[in-house]
Amino acid sequence: MGYNTLVVLTGAGLLGACSGMVGSFAVLRKRALMGDALAHAALPGVCLAFVALGERHLPAMLLGALLTGLLGIALVTGLRYGTRIKEDAAIGIVLSVFYGAGIALSRSIQNTSTAGSRAGLESYILGKASGMIIGDIALIAAASLACLSLVLLLYKEFKIVAFDPGFASAQGWPSFQIDLALMAMVAVTVVIGLPAVGVVLVAALLIIPAAAARFWTDRLGTLLGLSAAMGAITGATGTLLSSRLGWAAGPSIVLSGTALFLVSLVASPKRGVLHRVRSNLDLAKATADAKLLRAIHSALEGKGFATSRIPVNAISRSGRGLDRGAQQALGRLKRAELILEDEPGTIELTEAGWQAAVDAVWNYRVWEHMVDATSGAVSRIPVLGVDPFSETLSAAELAIYESAIQAEGRDPRGRALPGMTKGAP
């Protein structure tokens, strides 16, 4: 690996790590698109610094970027609080108008000055990581170090403002100033990222690693570390892609981040889509099982619990056999040895099956009672008939509803309670 590649890789990795860490706060604080507005608003600052100095001078251009970027953020905040314009529109206004001004300025510069200075401004739009030199790395390292020490210093403050700004204010934290410190970190990160990733996509560097890392953890400390690591990987692989395939740096970095994000989205064990789909399926199965058990219980109840064997057709509502979901549930319950089917078409609950059926009916009746007692005004209605009460309701709440229907001896629809009319096999 050549020296230049090493320099660029280090720089991009460091940049990714820094923006990953800072971006975590932006994402948690729901300020992700503020970074986008800031980046777009930085473009005219770059151009103005160029006009002022008449040459390409990186620190000056970044300072210009920082100034107009912060002006943009101030305008978004001012519009939001001072006028009837909502935050999203304010972000859109600032980013499009400032970006337009930047384009107009850079075009004006190109059309009037020499070709040599031209390339400099163009590269700020889509980024040019390969131009990175060791001095740039020093700048990125300094900025990252500053952000890191700020995070370490104000960890508790950032944490509380990121998760619950209202609570922070109520507790007397200076949440506006803390917010300001957060935005300042975002601004610095965006600005040092500009030359490598470009104004259009630098916000992605803040958003994507943080959003990806968020799938894997619920703890802030872990999130920061993970997001920084993902950012570093994103930056480094993106730069490699860019130099190997000749793609523009900004888009390559963004796409390698997107790949990490997609993997996280699908495969994360707790919040991933796969897990979610599987648990939804499990829930659907449990619901179908409980429904079938209740149907069997109700059919037996209809015969006064005189018999424990019942034809399958008797438990289907139409009387013409079970639908697909119920048939699958029947198969599952037979495999779990809750139901016996000694002769085809007639089923019987086992001892464990009877207990499960009584539980299912009991849960359902408690649920009905709860809806009845609260007129449906409960915020956490558990899924019908499954056994979610222990998770959804506290033991105390559950006890209230259970003792209420036990005292009445009947459920809200006037039916006898299961288990109280024991006609068990």
Add this chain to the structure above:
Amino acid sequence: MHTGLLAAEFGSEFWATDLQTIVVGATGNAACAILGCFLLLRRMSLLGDAVSHSILAGIAAAFLLTGTTSIVPMFAGAMVAGVLTAVLTQALHSLGRVPEDSSMGVVFTSMFAVGVIIISQLGRVHLDTDCVLYGRLDTVSLETTVVAGYLVPRALLSLVPVLAATLLFVSLLWKELKITSFDPQLATAAGFSAVGVHYLLMTMVATSTVASLNSVGAIVVVAMLIVPAATAHLLSDRLSTMLIIAVAASVTAAIFGCVWARVANSNAAGMMAVVAGLQFGAVVLVAPRYGLLSKAIHNVRLTLRILSEDVIAMLYRREENVEQSPAPAGERRIAQATRSECLEATGGHWLSGLALAVLRRRGELRALGSDSFALTDSGRRLGGSLVRAHRLWESYLDANFDLPADHLHEPASHVEHYIGPALQDRLAESLDRPHRDPHGRDIPQSGGEQK
């Protein structure tokens, strides 16, 4: 004579070029501005921004698949990409529990990145990032075609139909757009498909964006989707007026942006965005109802009213005290206050001096000597009304809330400025027309006359 002719010729040529640029810009801008109003009202402005970025991926993919830049596959690709952005943003949000703004950020930056990479790999045939980023507005007059005997810019062939479609869309679905924009719950309850209208709108946004993208560029599209609508939103509370203002703002932005770009030797698209921003900035300052200036004026007037009422009430209370103290028979003693006492009664606000001047000009305060002021008859009536409001409110608080007696004055001195005669009468009614407040002081009767 010769040079004059030359100048005239140059002038007319420039004019012809610029006119074409303006017409193309104005057509695209107007379509974007109309749709932008609905985006703004639905708080979806940033979705417009996201869509116009993502569309690049759609156009690039369409080009990759068909190998042509003809309009049908481009439109199809853009439409798919546009709607996909909306769908994916929503899906990430609901399926992956990613915060909405972050999910939008992930989707549009990724799609834009894909678009840029495809285009840069294709080589700069007919599509290049430059034209999408900056637009080809400066060169529209170079690509012309003949329609009905007239030479018109080719860009108009797609922009005019899109504008017409936008107008048709809005006029056909006026009622539906209106109800779903202002009250989606009501719309759903009334049987309108809010989701259907949402995706139709997204389709229209994608359509006008792709039509504008090639000619005016992404910046102007985003700017025109958001800024003129915001400008109009500050100027109007009626949807129809808002649309008209937004269109007018976008068209003037096209005109002045183009002229400015010519003068500054710059990019017309960027300048149009800048002009739209300046329009917005001006309206933020001077809008009659929602502008900062009118808000400031309103605040100053309110402050002045409260300060001057504080002075009047102070003098009125002094008169009460004077009347209670023994006075020579047949002589009405006058309560007065020095200028500094008046200013002190208002808490030394920086507008206090002005408040005093206003009171004198309105004839509610008269000068006694060089440094003393007293109430006039109309001032006394006003003071009576204020003190009546104050003491009625104290009585009301005392009767209805369990507050200690020393906690009554503070809220009453805030509220007294907002209780007019009608409300005073209702308060008195509900308290059985009391004559004394909880502190045992007389409540002036209506008309400002002491009982």
